[in-house]
Amino acid sequence: MNQIRNIVILTGAGVSAESGIDTFRDAGGLWEQHRVEDVATPEAFARDPELVLRFYDMRREAIQTKQPNAAHHALARLDAEWRGELLIVTQNVDDLHERAGATRVLHMHGEHLNAWCTACDERSPWTGPLLDRPACPECGVAALRPDVVWFGEMPYRMEEIFAALREADLFVSIGTSGAVYPAAGFVRNARELGAATLELNLEPSQGSSWFDESRHGPATEVVPAWVDELLTRK
Numbered sequence: 001m002n003q004i005r006n007i008v009i010l011t012g013a014g015v016s017a018e019s020g021i022d023t024f025r026d027a028g029g030l031w032e033q034h035r036v037e038d039v040a041t042p043e044a045f046a047r048d049p050e051l052v053l054r055f056y057d058m059r060r061e062a063i064q065t066k067q068p069n070a071a072h073h074a075l076a077r078l079d080a081e082w083r084g085e086l087l088i089v090t091q092n093v094d095d096l097h098e099r100a101g102a103t104r105v106l107h108m109h110g111e112h113l114n115a116w117c118t119a120c121d122e123r124s125p126w127t128g129p130l131l132d133r134p135a136c137p138e139c140g141v142a143a144l145r146p147d148v149v150w151f152g153e154m155p156y157r158m159e160e161i162f163a164a165l166r167e168a169d170l171f172v173s174i175g176t177s178g179a180v181y182p183a184a185g186f187v188r189n190a191r192e193l194g195a196a197t198l199e200l201n202l203e204p205s206q207g208s209s210w211f212d213e214s215r216h217g218p219a220t221e222v223v224p225a226w227v228d229e230l231l232t233r234k
């Protein structure tokens, strides 16, 4: 690889799998007889809000019992030691990158530990349930929903992501299936913009052929090995 200064890292559910958080596909795609895709849409929330809130309350509670793994820690170390630009764009709605100590993190699909008020548009930190329809701490209206981007909604901060991709010398995709757009298209954007591209995943993803290089194995092994390599070659 040529001189690398600016790095964009895309992470997906695979980076948190070894912390005990089910990936989207590994959850079997089914939750109480509902396809996960069917509880993660604005239409589902309009049709059956209790069902959707219960699903997210369960996941919000679960992630708070999980711990960052060696892959999150390695990325946090890279974040602390890398002197060039670095952006960790995560599709994950858990907070394990932050709990490992990473700071340059962008949650393009929102965050489980936030509630979003559809009345006043404010976001508030949230660790408890939403099923009991609590009032928004900002405006007092009971109109909170999970601050999670559902299928059919626009991911957050796309302009910032594309600005970082334009400057990137290296794009790395970790633990993501390459099935959910627009994130799945970032590798092609990065290539067109001149970045080298690397995939770290348990197995070849749907977009594997777009990467210059792919390394396969559990994130807790391949990510720390790659970070060590990068930090010793600079």
Ligand code: NAD
Residues within 6 Å of the ligand: 011, 012, 013, 014, 015, 016, 017, 018, 021, 022, 023, 024, 025, 026, 091, 092, 093, 094, 109, 174, 175, 176, 177, 178, 179, 180, 200, 201, 202, 203, 205, 217, 218, 219, 220
């Ligand atoms: P995905 O489930 O579609 O794909 C996960 C990928 O990770 C797969 O390619 C799988 O082979 C790989 N993987 C599984 N275990 C791994 C391991 N130990 N090491 C390395 N790779 C491993 O998930 P996705 O691509 O992130 O997209 C699905 C959507 O689901 C995303 O939008 C995401 O927001 C959401 N999601 C988030 C979480 C979370 O916040 N932790 C969990 C589940 C789903």
